[in-house]
Amino acid sequence: MIHAGFVQYHVHFGDWDANARAAEAGIRACEGADLLVLPELAFSGYDFLDRDEVRSLAEDPASGPTATMLRELAAALNVTLVAGYAEAAAGGCCNSAMLVTPQGAVHNYRKLHLFNREKELFLPGDGVPPVFETPAGRIGVMICFDWFFPETARCLALKGAQIVAHPSNLVLPWCQQAMFARSVENHVFSITANRIGTEDRAGRSLTFTGGSQLLDCSGQCLARAALDAPAQAIVALDPAEADNKVIAGTNHLFEERRPAMYDAL
Amino acid sequence: MIHAGFVQYHVHFGDWDANARAAEAGIRACEGADLLVLPELAFSGYDFLDRDEVRSLAEDPASGPTATMLRELAAALNVTLVAGYAEAAAGGCCNSAMLVTPQGAVHNYRKLHLFNREKELFLPGDGVPPVFETPAGRIGVMICFDWFFPETARCLALKGAQIVAHPSNLVLPWCQQAMFARSVENHVFSITANRIGTEDRAGRSLTFTGGSQLLDCSGQCLARAALDAPAQAIVALDPAEADNKVIAGTNHLFEERRPAMYDAL
Numbered sequence: 001m002i003h004a005g006f007v008q009y010h011v012h013f014g015d016w017d018a019n020a021r022a023a024e025a026g027i028r029a030c031e032g033a034d035l036l037v038l039p040e041l042a043f044s045g046y047d048f049l050d051r052d053e054v055r056s057l058a059e060d061p062a063s064g065p066t067a068t069m070l071r072e073l074a075a076a077l078n079v080t081l082v083a084g085y086a087e088a089a090a091g092g093c094c095n096s097a098m099l100v101t102p103q104g105a106v107h108n109y110r111k112l113h114l115f116n117r118e119k120e121l122f123l124p125g126d127g128v129p130p131v132f133e134t135p136a137g138r139i140g141v142m143i144c145f146d147w148f149f150p151e152t153a154r155c156l157a158l159k160g161a162q163i164v165a166h167p168s169n170l171v172l173p174w175c176q177q178a179m180f181a182r183s184v185e186n187h188v189f190s191i192t193a194n195r196i197g198t199e200d201r202a203g204r205s206l207t208f209t210g211g212s213q214l215l216d217c218s219g220q221c222l223a224r225a226a227l228d229a230p231a232q233a234i235v236a237l238d239p240a241e242a243d244n245k246v247i248a249g250t251n252h253l254f255e256e257r258r259p260a261m262y263d264a265l
Numbered sequence: 266m267i268h269a270g271f272v273q274y275h276v277h278f279g280d281w282d283a284n285a286r287a288a289e290a291g292i293r294a295c296e297g298a299d300l301l302v303l304p305e306l307a308f309s310g311y312d313f314l315d316r317d318e319v320r321s322l323a324e325d326p327a328s329g330p331t332a333t334m335l336r337e338l339a340a341a342l343n344v345t346l347v348a349g350y351a352e353a354a355a356g357g358c359c360n361s362a363m364l365v366t367p368q369g370a371v372h373n374y375r376k377l378h379l380f381n382r383e384k385e386l387f388l389p390g391d392g393v394p395p396v397f398e399t400p401a402g403r404i405g406v407m408i409c410f411d412w413f414f415p416e417t418a419r420c421l422a423l424k425g426a427q428i429v430a431h432p433s434n435l436v437l438p439w440c441q442q443a444m445f446a447r448s449v450e451n452h453v454f455s456i457t458a459n460r461i462g463t464e465d466r467a468g469r470s471l472t473f474t475g476g477s478q479l480l481d482c483s484g485q486c487l488a489r490a491a492l493d494a495p496a497q498a499i500v501a502l503d504p505a506e507a508d509n510k511v512i513a514g515t516n517h518l519f520e521e522r523r524p525a526m527y528d529a530l
Binding site for chain 1: 379380381393410413415423442443483514515518521527
């Protein structure tokens with residue numbers, strides 16, 4: 001068994017110090033956690049004015065302040081951490097998530113499906129949905145709007161993910177309900193870590209919907225956060241439950257796929 | 266606008282006459298309907314003892330009593346009908362659905378993903394998920410357990426289905442909730458027509474969960490039946506709503522798929 005969960009907080013635009021304090025407080029409040037997921041863009045804020053502003057708040061995935069802090073916390077608390085951040089990459093910036101192990105490994109994933117204005121601000125991801133071996137199990141990573149495309153979680157699960165870690169900045173009303181299907185259809189745990197708060201920038205007002213949640217392989221909700229307050233939660237779970245893809249006694253969810261018939265994918 | 270809906274009833278094992286009466290009564294109660302979906306195996310019952318029993322209740326998709334009756338009703342009432350039935354095929358029987366238009370066309374689909382004991386009783390489907398042009402719009406057909414595999418509805422939607430017609434004999438608790446994701450992720454209407462009643466055969470007892478439902482392209486439930494009583498419902502909807510795959514103003518759900526990155530499908 002491991003203990004896994006999420007940290008939900010109010011991300012303040014452009015204030016790395018405040019965001020890092022909120023993240024660290026939430027992480028430290030989850031004593032005994034083996035895996036914690038934080039929101040998307042959890043240290044910069046979300047609604048950038050333009051690419052220059054993204055660049056001004058973007059970080060190096062290995063040596064930036066977020067990587068440095070998460071590596072220290074992961075080692076000190078013996079916890080694997082997944083968090084979204086703005087990545088300074090070659091030729092632009094990416095909406096990325098890093099996975100940091102207690103041993104100091106830092107893995108990176110760049111969001112494949114960019115939402116709305118993100119397309120003007122970020123380079124789209126250039127890699128396949130990744131699954132990482134960690135002390136907390138095999139963790140697949142996808143970011144926010146990636147959930148809308150069932151292919152993302154499907155690929156993660158087919159590649160062996162036991163837990164889908166899902167840093168998010170949700171503003172639409174559908175994800176929390178739809179993640180039920182992502183867990184059930186793939187028989188995986190899923191952890192959606194959302195943020196709260198409102199950003200008012202350039203005449204736009206975006207309110208993030210909280211409601212972070214951890215679902216088991218049957219879609220049952222083991223933990224859910226409030227919609228508008230900081231929260232963290234951890235639950236005990238056995239990642240190996242996700243390895244059994246047999247339901248109803250005889251149906252293997254992956255072996256009984258019919259790829260030759262999926263003509264339009 | 267069209268009027269579309271479902272007919273939910275108690276299917277009595279092996280009693281074609283009683284089942285046909287229930288089906289016809291439900292269909293006639295939906296006056297003005299353009300599209301109606303009936304359950305899976307809606308004329309035979311579900312829990313066959315063996316292949317011989319399936320064969321004894323299976324029908325020809327063109328000339329069997331179910332096709333004959335549905336063709337007459339479709340023409341008389343000017344309605345497109347989708348219903349599950351046991352199909353007598355070459356080399357065995359299939360768990361199939363027929364789609365019958367008011368003009369007399371009869372299309373057929375053989376279930377791709379067989380559930381539990383169905384694997385001992387039926388041949389698996391040998392065709393891709395089909396989309397049919399009808400006077401009620403472009404209708405994609407899948408049967409019951411096909412829902413569990415997101416590839417099925419995805420293929421239907423990518424091939425232009427506006428409405429997913431989903432005859433079902435549900436015994437597990439997940440489908441009705443998960444169909445929310447099928448409608449949202451594909452921006453299509455979905456009509457799950459389930460049956461009710463219990464079958465006690467050979468020491469097995471199967472209870473079907475009713476709760477037939479019609480969801481719009483945003484997953485909103487426009488009609489839902491009771492869990493344990495016969496029911497029918499029709500609602501007005503515009504199938505063309507499903508043709509607009511743009512959400513949040515700028516995201517095209519299909520054009521922004523990243524097939525080159527879906528390495529495990």
